[in-house]
Amino acid sequence: xxxxxxxxxxxxxxxxxxxxxxxxxxxxxxxxxxxxxxxxxxxxxxxxxxxxxxxxxxxxxxxxxxxxxxxxxxxxxxxxxxxxxxxxxxxxxxxxxxxxxxxxxxxxxxxxxxxxxxxxxxxxxxxxxxxxxxxxxxxxxxxxxxxxxxxxxxxxxxxxxxxxxxxxxxxxxxxxxxxxxxxxxxxxxxxxxxxxxxxxxxxxxxxxxxxxxxxxxxxxxxxxxxxxxxxxxxxxxx
Numbered sequence: 600x601x602x603x604x605x606x607x608x609x610x611x612x613x614x615x616x617x618x619x620x621x622x623x624x625x626x627x628x629x630x631x632x633x634x635x636x637x638x639x640x641x642x643x644x645x646x647x648x649x650x651x652x653x654x655x656x657x658x659x660x661x662x663x664x665x666x667x668x669x670x671x672x673x674x675x676x677x678x679x680x681x682x683x684x685x686x687x688x689x690x691x692x693x694x695x696x697x698x699x700x701x702x703x704x705x706x707x708x709x710x711x712x713x714x715x716x717x718x719x720x721x722x723x724x725x726x727x728x729x730x731x732x733x734x735x736x737x738x739x740x741x742x743x744x745x746x747x748x749x750x751x752x753x754x755x756x757x758x759x760x761x762x763x764x765x766x767x768x769x770x771x772x773x774x775x776x777x778x779x780x781x782x783x784x785x786x787x788x789x790x791x792x793x794x795x796x797x798x799x800x801x802x803x804x805x806x807x808x809x810x811x812x813x814x815x816x817x818x819x820x821x822x823x824x825x826x827x828x829x830x831x832x833x834x835x836x837x
Contacts, residue, residue: 600624601653602679602706606784607727609638610807611676611814615712618642618815623647623666626679632724644727653679654697661664663712674723674814675713695747702751706759721770721821724760725813728752728775728825756825763823772817774782778806779829799827812836 602608604626612622616639624639626632629650633645636646651662666672681701685694690709701799706726711803713724720824731741736742742749763773780801813821826835 600676600678601651601709602626602677604628604635606678607778607782607803607806607810608676608678609635609740610804611810612639612644612646612806612807613642614811615815616640616642616646618811619643619645619829620815621645621647621670623649623662623669625649625650625651625653625662629744634662638815640701640747654700656704657709659705659708660712663709667716671720672713672716672722673720673816674725675772676725676727676810676814677709678727678810679705680727680748680751684744686744687746690747696819697745698751699754702748703754703758705719706755714766714769717769717771719770721772721817723814723817724759724766724771724773724831725737725810726773726775728756728777729758730779732756753813760823760825767822770817770819772813772819772822774813774821774823775825776806776810776813776819779827782806782817805829805831809836810823 600608600612600622603612603624615622622644623644624635632648636648639646649662651658681698710724729752731742731745731749759773759775766773778801780799782801782803784803806828809828
Protein backbone atom coordinates (compact mmCIF):
# COMPACT_ATOMS: atom_id res chain seq x y z
CA UNK A 600 0.00 0.00 0.00
CA UNK A 601 1.77 3.14 -1.16
CA UNK A 602 0.77 6.49 0.28
CA UNK A 603 -0.20 4.57 3.41
CA UNK A 604 0.61 7.27 5.96
CA UNK A 605 -2.52 9.32 5.28
CA UNK A 606 -5.61 9.82 3.15
CA UNK A 607 -6.97 7.10 0.87
CA UNK A 608 -3.91 4.87 1.29
CA UNK A 609 -4.28 4.88 5.08
CA UNK A 610 -8.03 4.22 4.92
CA UNK A 611 -7.53 1.32 2.51
CA UNK A 612 -4.82 -0.13 4.74
CA UNK A 613 -7.14 0.11 7.77
CA UNK A 614 -9.95 -1.59 5.80
CA UNK A 615 -7.59 -4.43 4.90
CA UNK A 616 -6.45 -4.58 8.52
CA UNK A 617 -10.06 -5.06 9.59
CA UNK A 618 -10.04 -8.21 7.45
CA UNK A 619 -7.07 -9.48 9.47
CA UNK A 620 -4.66 -8.97 6.58
CA UNK A 621 -0.94 -8.41 6.64
CA UNK A 622 -0.38 -5.04 4.99
CA UNK A 623 2.97 -3.65 3.89
CA UNK A 624 2.70 0.10 4.42
CA UNK A 625 4.80 2.33 2.17
CA UNK A 626 5.28 6.07 2.48
CA UNK A 627 8.10 8.59 2.43
CA UNK A 628 6.92 10.09 5.77
CA UNK A 629 8.45 7.69 8.30
CA UNK A 630 6.97 9.21 11.52
CA UNK A 631 3.45 9.25 10.05
CA UNK A 632 3.97 5.72 8.74
CA UNK A 633 4.60 4.53 12.31
CA UNK A 634 1.30 6.10 13.39
CA UNK A 635 -0.46 4.42 10.45
CA UNK A 636 1.01 1.05 11.43
CA UNK A 637 -0.42 1.45 14.94
CA UNK A 638 -3.85 2.21 13.47
CA UNK A 639 -3.79 -0.89 11.25
CA UNK A 640 -2.66 -3.02 14.19
CA UNK A 641 -5.44 -1.62 16.37
CA UNK A 642 -8.14 -2.96 14.04
CA UNK A 643 -6.65 -6.46 13.85
CA UNK A 644 -4.23 -6.19 10.96
CA UNK A 645 -0.55 -7.04 10.81
CA UNK A 646 1.30 -3.98 9.47
CA UNK A 647 4.81 -3.95 8.02
CA UNK A 648 6.10 -0.37 7.85
CA UNK A 649 8.47 0.14 4.92
CA UNK A 650 9.53 3.78 4.43
CA UNK A 651 10.25 4.22 0.72
CA UNK A 652 10.98 7.01 -1.74
CA UNK A 653 8.96 6.03 -4.81
CA UNK A 654 11.14 8.19 -7.04
CA UNK A 655 13.87 5.58 -6.61
CA UNK A 656 13.39 2.48 -8.79
CA UNK A 657 15.82 0.41 -6.75
CA UNK A 658 13.95 1.32 -3.57
CA UNK A 659 10.69 0.10 -5.17
CA UNK A 660 12.28 -3.21 -6.13
CA UNK A 661 13.57 -3.61 -2.57
CA UNK A 662 10.13 -2.66 -1.19
CA UNK A 663 8.41 -5.43 -3.15
CA UNK A 664 11.19 -7.93 -2.38
CA UNK A 665 10.95 -7.24 1.36
CA UNK A 666 7.16 -7.45 1.43
CA UNK A 667 7.15 -10.66 -0.61
CA UNK A 668 9.86 -12.28 1.50
CA UNK A 669 7.73 -12.16 4.65
CA UNK A 670 4.38 -13.22 3.18
CA UNK A 671 3.03 -14.18 -0.23
CA UNK A 672 2.31 -10.98 -2.12
CA UNK A 673 -1.37 -10.96 -3.03
CA UNK A 674 -1.84 -7.41 -4.22
CA UNK A 675 -0.39 -3.94 -4.70
CA UNK A 676 -2.27 -0.68 -4.26
CA UNK A 677 -0.61 2.47 -5.58
CA UNK A 678 -2.26 5.35 -3.77
CA UNK A 679 0.70 7.72 -3.39
CA UNK A 680 0.56 10.77 -5.61
CA UNK A 681 1.86 14.29 -6.16
CA UNK A 682 -0.60 16.97 -7.31
CA UNK A 683 1.01 20.41 -7.47
CA UNK A 684 -1.20 23.34 -8.46
CA UNK A 685 0.85 25.06 -11.15
CA UNK A 686 0.11 27.15 -14.18
CA UNK A 687 2.13 26.59 -17.36
CA UNK A 688 4.18 29.70 -16.57
CA UNK A 689 5.02 28.37 -13.12
CA UNK A 690 5.85 24.82 -14.29
CA UNK A 691 9.36 23.58 -14.88
CA UNK A 692 10.59 20.34 -16.41
CA UNK A 693 11.63 19.21 -12.94
CA UNK A 694 7.98 19.50 -11.81
CA UNK A 695 6.92 17.21 -14.66
CA UNK A 696 9.66 14.73 -13.79
CA UNK A 697 8.68 14.62 -10.10
CA UNK A 698 4.95 14.16 -10.77
CA UNK A 699 5.46 11.48 -13.41
CA UNK A 700 8.03 9.68 -11.24
CA UNK A 701 5.61 9.15 -8.36
CA UNK A 702 2.25 9.01 -10.13
CA UNK A 703 3.15 6.95 -13.19
CA UNK A 704 6.71 5.64 -13.28
CA UNK A 705 6.41 4.17 -9.78
CA UNK A 706 3.23 2.37 -10.86
CA UNK A 707 5.17 0.74 -13.70
CA UNK A 708 8.02 -0.29 -11.41
CA UNK A 709 5.62 -1.65 -8.78
CA UNK A 710 3.78 -3.69 -11.39
CA UNK A 711 6.95 -5.14 -12.93
CA UNK A 712 8.36 -6.19 -9.57
CA UNK A 713 4.97 -7.17 -8.17
CA UNK A 714 3.84 -9.51 -10.93
CA UNK A 715 7.15 -11.35 -10.71
CA UNK A 716 6.80 -11.65 -6.92
CA UNK A 717 3.20 -12.92 -7.18
CA UNK A 718 4.31 -15.79 -9.36
CA UNK A 719 1.73 -18.24 -10.66
CA UNK A 720 -0.69 -17.52 -7.81
CA UNK A 721 -1.55 -14.12 -9.30
CA UNK A 722 -2.98 -11.17 -7.41
CA UNK A 723 -4.39 -7.67 -7.76
CA UNK A 724 -2.91 -4.42 -9.04
CA UNK A 725 -5.01 -1.42 -8.04
CA UNK A 726 -4.04 2.09 -9.10
CA UNK A 727 -5.67 5.27 -7.81
CA UNK A 728 -6.57 7.62 -10.63
CA UNK A 729 -8.59 10.85 -10.89
CA UNK A 730 -11.20 12.67 -12.90
CA UNK A 731 -8.46 15.23 -13.54
CA UNK A 732 -7.07 12.80 -16.11
CA UNK A 733 -10.16 12.90 -18.32
CA UNK A 734 -9.83 14.90 -21.53
CA UNK A 735 -13.16 16.65 -20.97
CA UNK A 736 -11.79 18.11 -17.74
CA UNK A 737 -8.89 19.87 -19.46
CA UNK A 738 -10.97 22.97 -20.26
CA UNK A 739 -12.44 23.23 -16.74
CA UNK A 740 -11.02 26.42 -15.17
CA UNK A 741 -10.69 24.69 -11.81
CA UNK A 742 -8.59 21.91 -13.35
CA UNK A 743 -6.22 24.08 -15.35
CA UNK A 744 -3.66 24.35 -12.56
CA UNK A 745 -3.72 20.57 -12.20
CA UNK A 746 -2.51 19.93 -15.75
CA UNK A 747 0.60 18.01 -14.71
CA UNK A 748 -1.36 15.87 -12.26
CA UNK A 749 -4.10 15.23 -14.81
CA UNK A 750 -1.56 14.24 -17.46
CA UNK A 751 0.03 11.73 -15.10
CA UNK A 752 -3.35 10.15 -14.32
CA UNK A 753 -4.32 10.01 -18.00
CA UNK A 754 -1.06 8.16 -18.67
CA UNK A 755 -1.70 5.85 -15.72
CA UNK A 756 -5.21 4.94 -16.91
CA UNK A 757 -4.12 4.28 -20.49
CA UNK A 758 -1.18 2.14 -19.43
CA UNK A 759 -2.90 0.18 -16.64
CA UNK A 760 -6.00 -0.65 -18.63
CA UNK A 761 -3.80 -1.44 -21.62
CA UNK A 762 -1.81 -4.12 -19.77
CA UNK A 763 -4.84 -5.59 -18.01
CA UNK A 764 -5.82 -8.07 -20.72
CA UNK A 765 -2.24 -9.30 -21.05
CA UNK A 766 -2.01 -10.02 -17.32
CA UNK A 767 -5.30 -11.94 -17.11
CA UNK A 768 -3.38 -15.02 -18.26
CA UNK A 769 -1.18 -14.65 -15.15
CA UNK A 770 -4.34 -14.35 -12.99
CA UNK A 771 -3.45 -10.75 -12.14
CA UNK A 772 -6.41 -8.36 -12.07
CA UNK A 773 -5.43 -4.80 -13.02
CA UNK A 774 -7.87 -1.95 -12.39
CA UNK A 775 -7.89 1.77 -11.69
CA UNK A 776 -10.14 3.55 -9.19
CA UNK A 777 -11.24 7.17 -9.30
CA UNK A 778 -12.82 8.72 -6.19
CA UNK A 779 -15.78 10.01 -8.21
CA UNK A 780 -15.92 13.21 -6.15
CA UNK A 781 -13.63 15.51 -4.22
CA UNK A 782 -11.99 13.81 -1.25
CA UNK A 783 -10.63 15.72 1.74
CA UNK A 784 -7.17 14.54 2.77
CA UNK A 785 -4.11 16.25 4.22
CA UNK A 786 -2.84 16.53 0.65
CA UNK A 787 -5.97 18.20 -0.74
CA UNK A 788 -6.53 20.52 2.23
CA UNK A 789 -5.03 23.47 0.34
CA UNK A 790 -7.53 23.19 -2.55
CA UNK A 791 -10.02 26.06 -2.70
CA UNK A 792 -13.43 24.39 -3.02
CA UNK A 793 -15.13 27.73 -3.69
CA UNK A 794 -13.59 27.62 -7.18
CA UNK A 795 -15.03 24.17 -7.84
CA UNK A 796 -18.26 24.40 -9.89
CA UNK A 797 -19.91 21.34 -8.33
CA UNK A 798 -18.12 20.44 -5.08
CA UNK A 799 -19.49 16.93 -4.52
CA UNK A 800 -17.48 15.13 -1.86
CA UNK A 801 -16.71 11.56 -0.85
CA UNK A 802 -15.07 10.44 2.38
CA UNK A 803 -11.63 8.87 2.15
CA UNK A 804 -12.83 5.92 4.23
CA UNK A 805 -15.48 5.09 1.59
CA UNK A 806 -12.80 5.00 -1.11
CA UNK A 807 -10.58 2.95 1.18
CA UNK A 808 -13.25 0.27 1.57
CA UNK A 809 -13.71 0.08 -2.20
CA UNK A 810 -9.97 -0.20 -2.79
CA UNK A 811 -9.58 -2.83 -0.05
CA UNK A 812 -12.31 -4.96 -1.61
CA UNK A 813 -10.56 -4.83 -4.99
CA UNK A 814 -7.15 -5.60 -3.51
CA UNK A 815 -8.26 -8.42 -1.19
CA UNK A 816 -8.33 -10.96 -4.03
CA UNK A 817 -8.03 -10.91 -7.83
CA UNK A 818 -11.40 -9.62 -9.07
CA UNK A 819 -10.89 -10.97 -12.56
CA UNK A 820 -14.32 -9.86 -13.82
CA UNK A 821 -13.23 -6.25 -13.19
CA UNK A 822 -9.79 -6.52 -14.77
CA UNK A 823 -9.29 -3.71 -17.26
CA UNK A 824 -11.96 -1.49 -15.70
CA UNK A 825 -11.73 2.13 -14.55
CA UNK A 826 -13.97 2.07 -11.48
CA UNK A 827 -15.75 4.88 -9.66
CA UNK A 828 -15.46 4.57 -5.88
CA UNK A 829 -18.67 6.56 -5.41
CA UNK A 830 -20.50 3.68 -7.12
CA UNK A 831 -18.99 0.97 -4.93
CA UNK A 832 -21.71 -1.25 -3.52
CA UNK A 833 -24.14 -0.09 -6.19
CA UNK A 834 -22.83 -0.88 -9.67
CA UNK A 835 -19.80 -2.91 -8.57
CA UNK A 836 -18.30 -4.64 -5.52
CA UNK A 837 -19.57 -4.81 -1.99
